Amino acid sequence: MTVLDELMGCMLGQHDKFRNREWAIYYLSKKFTAREMNYSLLERTCCALVEDEDRDxxxxxxxxxxxxxxxxxxxxxxxxxxxxxxxxxxxxxxxxxxxxxxxxxxxxxxxxxxxxxxxxxxxxxxxxxxxxxxxxxxxxxxxxxxxxxxxxxxxxxxxxxxxxxxxxxxxxxxxxxxxxxxxxxxxxxxxxx
Known part of the structure; x- marks a missing residue:
């Protein structure tokens, strides 16, 4: 997961044991709104974690x-x-x-x-x-x-x-x-x- 001032991104990956490589199975990115950019780094990180719950x-x-x-x-x-x-x-x-x-x-x-x-x-x-x-x-x-x-x-x-x-x-x-x-x-x- 990466959280920056203006955006965040996270990726869920899976390791393929047979081919010995990793591949992405879910990717999420979000550009923060003007209000969200005023949040502290901790609050923006929480926002990123909440967005990750969208896997359902x-x-x-x-x-x-x-x-x-x-x-x-x-x-x-x-x-x-x-x-x-x-x-x-x-x-x-x-x-x-x-x-x-x-x-x-x-x-x-x-x-x-x-x-x-x-x-x-x-x-x-x-x-x-x-x-x-x-x-x-x-x-x-x-x-x-x-x-x-x-x-x-x-x-x-x-x-x-x-x-x-x-x-x-x-x-x-x-x-x-x-x-x-x-x-x-x-x-x-x-x-x-």
């Missing part, structure tokens, strides 16, 4: 993409035993990148609801979407307001759900799923082309 939560990673080639979304649901369940779909309508991000977030949360998850941490690399879902940023774009309202409704299915921003480089699997989604086209008979 399932995780969703999501990403959406929209460009001239197409529109796709991807999400990965991570179980308590670290199993990854991927979801991906292409969007059959024109949309902005932010709309695709919201669609991806909704896909991941809906998957968690289908698995009857009650404790969930949601990670996405769209700062706009994450901060709007946390209520920290105002949603002014009329195209995004229905998405925000829909996801807020979905949060009622959980005992605890939290939204976290992560850098794009830490969101590679969901990003790859979103990109793959619009690369495949289905015919009217459901065959891949």
């Amino acid at each position: 939560k399932w995780i969703v990673w999501f990403d959406g993409t929209s460009n001239a080639l197409g529109h796709g979304v991807g999400a990965v649901l991570v179980t308590l035993d670290n199993q990854c369940i991927p979801f991906t779909t292409s969007l059959g309508f024109d949309c902005t990148n932010n709309m695709a991000e919201y669609e991806a977030c909704a896909l991941g949360i809906q998957a968690a609801i289908d698995f009857k998850v009650k404790l969930l941490k949601v990670y996405g690399d769209s700062a706009l979407v994450i901060h709007q879902l946390r209520g920290e940023w105002e949603t002014r774009d009329h195209k995004l307001i229905p998405y925000l309202a829909y996801i807020k409704k979905l949060t009622e299915f959980f005992d605890d759900i939290s939204f976290h921003h992560n850098p794009r480089e830490e969101n590679q699997m969901a990003d790859a799923l979103a990109t793959l989604a619009f690369m495949f086209q289905l015919t009217l008979h459901g065959d891949l082309q």
Whole structure:
């Protein structure tokens, strides 16, 4: 565990006796808010320990993409035993990148609801979407307001759900799923082309 003035990070690792190496099985990082940065080092360390108790939560990673080639979304649901369940779909309508991000977030949360998850941490690399879902940023774009309202409704299915921003480089699997989604086209008979 590392606790600095502005952020903390911790990693749970496991030693593989057969290959004689260690590998990470859980990683958590958190940027402290302005108020949390005023805490003493001891208080920030306690905050880090409390965050580590989130190991009983399932995780969703999501990403959406929209460009001239197409529109796709991807999400990965991570179980308590670290199993990854991927979801991906292409969007059959024109949309902005932010709309695709919201669609991806909704896909991941809906998957968690289908698995009857009650404790969930949601990670996405769209700062706009994450901060709007946390209520920290105002949603002014009329195209995004229905998405925000829909996801807020979905949060009622959980005992605890939290939204976290992560850098794009830490969101590679969901990003790859979103990109793959619009690369495949289905015919009217459901065959891949």
